[in-house]
Amino acid sequence: MEDPALDPDIEAFYSRLGENDRLVVPPDGRLEYLRTQILLRRLMDGENLRVLDVGGGTGVHSAWLAKDGHAVTLVDPVAAQVEAARTLNGVEAVTGDARKLEFDSGFFDVVLMLGPLYHLVDREDRLAALREGRRVVRDGGLLAVATINRASAWFDELTRESTGDPEQEPTIDEGAAHFETGVLDLVAKGIFTRAYFHRPQDIAEEFTAAGLPAPHQYQIEGQLAWSPHLASILDDPAQREGALRMTELMEADPSLLGVGPHLLSAVRK
Numbered sequence: 227m228e229d230p231a232l233d234p235d236i237e238a239f240y241s242r243l244g245e246n247d248r249l250v251v252p253p254d255g256r257l258e259y260l261r262t263q264i265l266l267r268r269l270m271d272g273e274n275l276r277v278l279d280v281g282g283g284t285g286v287h288s289a290w291l292a293k294d295g296h297a298v299t300l301v302d303p304v305a306a307q308v309e310a311a312r313t314l315n316g317v318e319a320v321t322g323d324a325r326k327l328e329f330d331s332g333f334f335d336v337v338l339m340l341g342p343l344y345h346l347v348d349r350e351d352r353l354a355a356l357r358e359g360r361r362v363v364r365d366g367g368l369l370a371v372a373t374i375n376r377a378s379a380w381f382d383e384l385t386r387e388s389t390g391d392p393e394q395e396p397t398i399d400e401g402a403a404h405f406e407t408g409v410l411d412l413v414a415k416g417i418f419t420r421a422y423f424h425r426p427q428d429i430a431e432e433f434t435a436a437g438l439p440a441p442h443q444y445q446i447e448g449q450l451a452w453s454p455h456l457a458s459i460l461d462d463p464a465q466r467e468g469a470l471r472m473t474e475l476m477e478a479d480p481s482l483l484g485v486g487p488h489l490l491s492a493v494r495k
């Protein structure tokens with residue numbers, strides 16, 4: 227494959243370095259961070275693992291993975307984010323693209339793709355990224371991929387009062403078209419980039435089309451993300467423990483996989 231081109235709108239969006247705060251400040255981001263840690267720590271059995279964080283951004287996950295004692299390499303196409311990640315202890319950060327990874331085959335124990343598939347709106351690009359993930363993970367190693375759930379744009383709309391302003395938020399017609407195609411383009415509204423939202427069965431099918439086994443799938447945040455009381459639930463230790471227990475109980479229930487914001491699909495090669 228030729229060197230893949232990065233969409234300039236994606237570069238501009240992430241060069242603002244908003245990823246630094248996204249998982250630390252707003253309650254939905256805090257929940258995403260917490261649940262990603264819970265799931266990955268459970269799935270990554272072993273110490274001192276070689277971890278590749280593809281699309282790792284400013285290194286929010288790489289930072290705690292390195293603190294846990296793993297040897298972490300972050301790769302991301304947005305130079306400003308890679309520069310920020312380079313300041314993290316124990317993290318090696320390089321620029322690069324999920325569709326063409328510049329690493330030896332079978333080098334990593336764990337390959338994470340927590341974001342790149344959101345931004346690859348063409349199926350062939352998503353399959354190229356999954357094939358590269360498969361190539362660079364060792365036999366028996368773990369590949370874990372996050373996707374945005376297709377229905378979550380609508381659930382997200384339902385949690386906030388509409389401004390009624392089509393310049394600022396998707397119209398019902400845009401929402402309906404997005405639910406059909408999975409592609410949502412929020413560049414003009416200044417909210418997000420161009421993105422692809424998967425249904426759970428779509429990402430499972432893409433794994434097999436890329437030569438991977440069918441994945442195990444886990445809701446990351448689950449229904450908890452849509453609670454109007456999320457901030458106070460997370461701030462109260464007893465409520466938080468109870469809510470996390472319910473989320474864990476329901477995380478892999480097939481009838482619920484698509485209802486939260488993000489899904490984690492994971493396989494051992």
Ligand SMILES: C[S@@+](CC[C@H](N)C(=O)[O-])C[C@H]1O[C@@H](n2cnc3c(N)ncnc32)[C@H](O)[C@@H]1O
Binds near residue numbers: 287323
């Ligand atoms: C929503 S952010 C997620 C960052 C981080 N992994 C996290 O979970 O917070 C999506 C990331 O994917 C990166 N990305 C976009 N297109 C990519 C591509 N083709 N290859 C690798 N990463 C890409 C972006 O630069 C951005 O850092």
